[in-house]
Amino acid sequence: MRLRLSEADAAFREEMRAFFTTQVPERIRSVVAERRELSKDDIVETQRILNAAGLAVPAWPTEWGGRGWTSLQRHIWHEEMQLANVPAPLAFNTSMVGPVIATFGSQEQKERFLPATANIDIWWSQGFSEPDAGSDLASLRTAAVRDGDHYVVNGQKTWTTLGQYGDWIFTLVRTDPDAPKKQMGISFLLIDMTSPGLTVRPIKLIDGGQEVNEVFFEDVRVPVGNLVGEENKGWTYAKFLLGNERVGVAPVGSTKSVLARAKQLAKDRLDDPFVAARFAELETELLALELTALRVVANSADGKPHPASSVLKLRGTQLQQAVTELLVDLAGPGGVASGADDDSAVPQWARVATPRYLNYRKASIYGGSNEVQRQIIAGTILGL
Amino acid sequence: MDFELDDEQTALRDAVRRLLASTYATIDGRRASTAKAPGWDEGMWGRLAEMGVLGLPFTEEDGGMGAGPVEVALVAEQLGRVLAPEPFAEAVVLAGGLVAAAGSAAQKEQLLPGVVDGTTVAAFAHFEPGAAAGAPPRSVTATQDGDGWVLDGVKEPVLHGAQAGLLVVSARVDADGTDRTGLFVVAADAAGLDRVDYPTYDGTRAARVTFASTPATPLGAAGANASDVVALVTAHAQVALCHEAVGAMATALDLTTEYLRTRKQFGVPLKTFQALTFRAADMYVSLELARSMALWATLVLADGDPDAAVVAATRAVVQTSAAGRHIGQEAIQLHGGIGMTAEYAVGHYTTRLTAIDQLLGGRTAHLRVLADHVGEYDVVDPLAV
Numbered sequence: 001m002r003l004r005l006s007e008a009d010a011a012f013r014e015e016m017r018a019f020f021t022t023q024v025p026e027r028i029r030s031v032v033a034e035r036r037e038l039s040k041d042d043i044v045e046t047q048r049i050l051n052a053a054g055l056a057v058p059a060w061p062t063e064w065g066g067r068g069w070t071s072l073q074r075h076i077w078h079e080e081m082q083l084a085n086v087p088a089p090l091a092f093n094t095s096m097v098g099p100v101i102a103t104f105g106s107q108e109q110k111e112r113f114l115p116a117t118a119n120i121d122i123w124w125s126q127g128f129s130e131p132d133a134g135s136d137l138a139s140l141r142t143a144a145v146r147d148g149d150h151y152v153v154n155g156q157k158t159w160t161t162l163g164q165y166g167d168w169i170f171t172l173v174r175t176d177p178d179a180p181k182k183q184m185g186i187s188f189l190l191i192d193m194t195s196p197g198l199t200v201r202p203i204k205l206i207d208g209g210q211e212v213n214e215v216f217f218e219d220v221r222v223p224v225g226n227l228v229g230e231e232n233k234g235w236t237y238a239k240f241l242l243g244n245e246r247v248g249v250a251p252v253g254s255t256k257s258v259l260a261r262a263k264q265l266a267k268d269r270l271d272d273p274f275v276a277a278r279f280a281e282l283e284t285e286l287l288a289l290e291l292t293a294l295r296v297v298a299n300s301a302d303g304k305p306h307p308a309s310s311v312l313k314l315r316g317t318q319l320q321q322a323v324t325e326l327l328v329d330l331a332g333p334g335g336v337a338s339g340a341d342d343d344s345a346v347p348q349w350a351r352v353a354t355p356r357y358l359n360y361r362k363a364s365i366y367g368g369s370n371e372v373q374r375q376i377i378a379g380t381i382l383g384l
Numbered sequence: 385m386d387f388e389l390d391d392e393q394t395a396l397r398d399a400v401r402r403l404l405a406s407t408y409a410t411i412d413g414r415r416a417s418t419a420k421a422p423g424w425d426e427g428m429w430g431r432l433a434e435m436g437v438l439g440l441p442f443t444e445e446d447g448g449m450g451a452g453p454v455e456v457a458l459v460a461e462q463l464g465r466v467l468a469p470e471p472f473a474e475a476v477v478l479a480g481g482l483v484a485a486a487g488s489a490a491q492k493e494q495l496l497p498g499v500v501d502g503t504t505v506a507a508f509a510h511f512e513p514g515a516a517a518g519a520p521p522r523s524v525t526a527t528q529d530g531d532g533w534v535l536d537g538v539k540e541p542v543l544h545g546a547q548a549g550l551l552v553v554s555a556r557v558d559a560d561g562t563d564r565t566g567l568f569v570v571a572a573d574a575a576g577l578d579r580v581d582y583p584t585y586d587g588t589r590a591a592r593v594t595f596a597s598t599p600a601t602p603l604g605a606a607g608a609n610a611s612d613v614v615a616l617v618t619a620h621a622q623v624a625l626c627h628e629a630v631g632a633m634a635t636a637l638d639l640t641t642e643y644l645r646t647r648k649q650f651g652v653p654l655k656t657f658q659a660l661t662f663r664a665a666d667m668y669v670s671l672e673l674a675r676s677m678a679l680w681a682t683l684v685l686a687d688g689d690p691d692a693a694v695v696a697a698t699r700a701v702v703q704t705s706a707a708g709r710h711i712g713q714e715a716i717q718l719h720g721g722i723g724m725t726a727e728y729a730v731g732h733y734t735t736r737l738t739a740i741d742q743l744l745g746g747r748t749a750h751l752r753v754l755a756d757h758v759g760e761y762d763v764v765d766p767l768a769v
Contacts, residue, residue: 003683280754
């Protein structure tokens with residue numbers, strides 16, 4: 001057992017910290033620090049800077065831009081990026097569809113999609129959830145019927161985050177409605193979002209923002225060459241993808257960063273023991289989470305997520321939400337002034353506190369709701 | 385950063401686990417050991433000594449094994465797993481640790497061999513009636529009496545205070561009008577020493593220890609302020625107790641999941657009910673978070689910076705205290721009435737977890753310490769303590 005990072009890992013950490021704090025424009029990092037909304041251009045610009053430096057897709061196979069890092073190095077990369085308020089590479093590209101194509105796709109698909117995905121020349125959207133398939137994803141109904149060298153897709157996806165920017169969408173579609181188990185008739189299909197018959201409709205959320213969308217498919221023709229892997233094996237690829245999603249989903253660094261900023265903002269109120277105690281409590285809980293993440297990282301072999309990664313998702317989102325809640329409390333009645341402009345007497349951080357709080361109610365729902373995580377812990381770990 | 389045990393540490397853990405299983409395979413072992421004097425199994429204590437366990441925290445120069453916090457932690461966790469009543473954290477890590485940290489060379493040579501070979505069970509008389517956790521001694525005072533010192537006042541509760549062959553006592557020393565914390569050694573047969581033994585709710589023993597002009601020997605240099613030493617050695621003992629709690633929580637969760645699998649109501653196993661399995665899942669989350677924090681605190685202790693050690697122990701207590709209450713309470717609730725009975729094991733785990741929580745000083749008191757300093761840094765970095 002050892003507390004300190006090895007000399008090599010400590011140097012790696014310094015290298016990451018230096019890169020993130022000097023090579024990504026302050027203009028973009030301040031958007032994250034101030035919890036304002038990132039534009040599409042901010043996200044694309046950042047990912048291209050990272051990709052040029054080999055820092056966008058380190059977990060991919062090395063021939064496609066991966067770095068062959070240890071899981072601890074990947075953890076450090078991720079944490080330092082968040083602590084420096086650098087917008088993370090688009091998860092749909094780098095930790096969802098990219099690894100699926102790299103692992104299960106054809107050589108032609110890899111060449112066509114992976115470089116563009118790493119450099120965000122293609123912005124991917126996720127087409128998994130449906131109105132009647134949320135936590136019970138396998139009951140999805142969007143159908144793909146073979147017609148010559150095309151699939152004809154009909155149905156609806158929903159909760160498509162940032163789908164308004166999407167160039168392509170990776171979908172789970174039902175290709176065998178008669179399969180003996182509903183998981184067995186699903187395929188993983190890549191669809192160009194400019195295809196005729198595909199429409200994107202925004203869903204307005206309670207925080208006033210437009211972050212998610214519905215995507216409708218009406219006789220959308222998709223070349224069979226866009227099928228990833230084998231027909232009806234899509235559920236296997238989806239489980240692989242969701243496992244990856246869960247590892248990255250404990251937002252320790254960004255929660256620490258928001259909490260540190262909250263402490264700065266509340267500096268003159270720390271003599272209030274109730275305020276100080278909430279910081280002390282959240283910092284300690286976050287430390288326990290971070291240490292658990294380090295334990296999981298150390299025990300993740302072959303890219304397979306440690307079963308305790310469900311703890312990270314569950315607790316990580318609880319604490320992420322708790323910090324947004326603290327900021328709401330610090331903002332007080334001024335927080336109601338969310339629609340005021342920059343001439344407002346209410347500071348910017350207080351004006352965004354409540355919309356952010358409302359927005360982050362999503363965190364315990366997406367990526368496998370926290371109830372699904374409890375189900376996984378009870379079933380897989382505790383044998384219940 | 386690395387949380388893995390090396391081969392020697394794994395072997396030690398397994399050996400301790402096997403030894404404890406010989407007596408504490410079921411809760412009947414604890415019941416039997418605590419039912420008779422001195423409140424633990426003296427044969428087991430001797431075998432732990434033979435294995436070198438009682439010498440783990442001490443340097444080879446002091447007659448110990450030259451091991452460290454990691455080895456102490458894994459022994460403590462094994463004790464907690466089976467609720468072994470042997471007072472390892474209290475007698476060895478805490479009372480023995482104070483002798484090692486504050487004693488003169490002659491005192492260490494005189495006192496530590498007995499601690500290491502198990503013939504002397506030491507106790508730290510520190511808690512005072514009505515005093516808050518972590519408070520310096522007030523009611524027990526030390527005054528100079530000719531060439532020597534005498535103690536007056538009451539310490540309570542003192543864990544295994546009536547059974548101890550050696551008392552290490554904290555006392556208020558008036559040094560030129562300012563109070564200092566002094567550490568003193570009092571022999572079991574000292575004049576003016578009165579010890580009233582009683583049972584505690586978790587099945588162990590404690591005592592009210594009264595000093596009336598009781599002769600005492602300063603531990604280390606007379607008049608030295610020992611508050612830093614007490615804080616550091618207490619941190620070591622707290623982290624050991626956190627590991628004992630982690631072991632107890634793990635077993636409490638095991639017992640609970642086993643019960644959910646086997647107990648039937650309404651014609652089906654309890655694990656059929658998601659309202660119950662989700663609560664077990666939350667217990668697991670609490671356990672793993674507490675385990676992570678206890679392991680980290682152990683590594684900070686081993687790293688050697690005393691200020692960092694005290695803060696790390698405080699954070700570990702905050703986490704363990706909450707986890708121990710959560711898991712202890714839920715373990716009983718998920719068992720139902722059987723969990724309330726003295727005959728069944730799980731309630732004993734809750735009882736012991738509660739005692740550990742109180743001995744650690746509890747979550748609120750430690751949170752207050754952290755809250756007092758929260759404005760002095762930006763973020764907590766576990767790798768740069």
